[in-house]
Amino acid sequence: MKISFKNAIALSLIPQIVIVKCLGNYSEFVENYYSTGFYPFISRLFRILFGWIPFSIGDLIYFALIILAITYLYRNRKSIWKNKLAFVRNVLMILSVAYFTFHFMWGMNYYREPLSQKLQLSPNKEYQDLLEFTEKLIQKTNESQVAITKDSSLAVNIPYSQKEIFNKTIQGYDHLKTIHPFLAYDRPSVKKSLFSTGLTYMGYAGYLNPFTNEAQVNGLLPNFRFPVVVGHEIGHQLGYSAENETNFIGYLVTANNNDIYFQYAGYAYALGYCLSDIRSSDKEEFNRLLSTLNPGVKNNFQEMSNFWNSYENPMEPVFKSIFNSFLKANNQTEGIRSYNAVVSLLVAYHKQKPL
Structure with missing residues (x-):
């Protein structure tokens, strides 16, 4: 049976968690290939992109996402109630994307070697x-x-x-x-x-x-x-x-x-x-x-x-x-x-x- 793209993204949350926790057991690997390898590059790139702007771009993004979420919930409250499984799937899909982005951008540093x-x-x-x-x-x-x-x-x-x-x-x-x-x-x-x-x-x-x-x-x-x-x-x-x-x-x-x-x-x-x-x-x-x-x-x-x-x-x-x-x-x-x-x-x- 073919799995839809949205379902696949939502279901990918489980293997992502398993992979992160498994990698977390290898702090030397995380230190060498992520924390002192890939991460400094991505960190410097985003500091170059946003560092010159005097106000917080991240805060504005958070604010916009909160407003969008509230607006979506209010406008679609009836259809959400009728299609609860689809709504849960969509929530899991968003969590899956957020979980991947968080660990890709910074979060794997939680598993690096101690200072x-x-x-x-x-x-x-x-x-x-x-x-x-x-x-x-x-x-x-x-x-x-x-x-x-x-x-x-x-x-x-x-x-x-x-x-x-x-x-x-x-x-x-x-x-x-x-x-x-x-x-x-x-x-x-x-x-x-x-x-x-x-x-x-x-x-x-x-x-x-x-x-x-x-x-x-x-x-x-x-x-x-x-x-x-x-x-x-x-x-x-x-x-x-x-x-x-x-x-x-x-x-x-x-x-x-x-x-x-x-x-x-x-x-x-x-x-x-x-x-x-x-x-x-x-x-x-x-x-x-x-x-x-x-x-x-x-x-x-x-x-x-x-x-x-x-x-x-x-x-x-x-x-x-x-x-x-x-x-x-x-x-x-x-x-x-x-x-x-x-x-x-x-x-x-x-x-x-x-x-």
């Missing part, structure tokens, strides 16, 4: 090493804050526009490639998301559009956090999909920037994760370390807390749950908790390269 392997690191989970590193981070953060404000009680106000932060981050990558050549970045395509308000209500600081390869940053973020998020999203653009790895890359490019405001933002970002880890295991030690932070640094942390709290809403946990499931389905078994796994990378890295 720790490239850096020759063994993720460090020794509690004493974490304590020592956190104390050093506090020292560096406090020193940077005082160097900027000349007053330990004042919060740091990063004086740059978001465009300037984009440019300084790109300059930071130019410097970082002298330390780690595999993190070289050219033909930039990094932009504020047109949906920054929606992203904030969902609890997201940014995202990479895998279909246009545009690094999207939440334009409402306070400047205290903006530089690291820009570095994080460019890390995704360079082909690193794991959130702990792009958190680490975002820290590296920010803390190694020649600009002291960026250094402060990078140190404070890493410090937040380290303190969170310590608080979960020893609240007394957490309180002791917290008491050694300059009041101005605490004010910056409070600024971020106030920002996210002002957008808190009942739907945020739903969006976080969806994203958590998405990460788990894409080879990140810890889901959203994988963001915090950056700590073991930070400790191991600075065991080799002390602050």
Whole structure:
């Protein structure tokens, strides 16, 4: 019996999933032939195509697709109800095309070799090493804050526009490639998301559009956090999909920037994760370390807390749950908790390269 073209596309979703999961067992193959082979070519091509445009093409495409979908459902609601199987087939066909495009354009990076392997690191989970590193981070953060404000009680106000932060981050990558050549970045395509308000209500600081390869940053973020998020999203653009790895890359490019405001933002970002880890295991030690932070640094942390709290809403946990499931389905078994796994990378890295 002859299978129609639409049915064939819809049914191809199953073998696609099997192939992706099978390839996922061969991280060396993915690393050599996709992540450092095909992907850099396709990524650079799309950065050239869309990087010069000042607004997000990917956001406009998403918006157009949502409007088209709603319009289609409304206009065809009666025929959909009468032909449920055909509608399910059409949905599966769209999912099949999206699944293929996602993995072809970016998604196979979820199955590449760990960044720790490239850096020759063994993720460090020794509690004493974490304590020592956190104390050093506090020292560096406090020193940077005082160097900027000349007053330990004042919060740091990063004086740059978001465009300037984009440019300084790109300059930071130019410097970082002298330390780690595999993190070289050219033909930039990094932009504020047109949906920054929606992203904030969902609890997201940014995202990479895998279909246009545009690094999207939440334009409402306070400047205290903006530089690291820009570095994080460019890390995704360079082909690193794991959130702990792009958190680490975002820290590296920010803390190694020649600009002291960026250094402060990078140190404070890493410090937040380290303190969170310590608080979960020893609240007394957490309180002791917290008491050694300059009041101005605490004010910056409070600024971020106030920002996210002002957008808190009942739907945020739903969006976080969806994203958590998405990460788990894409080879990140810890889901959203994988963001915090950056700590073991930070400790191991600075065991080799002390602050």
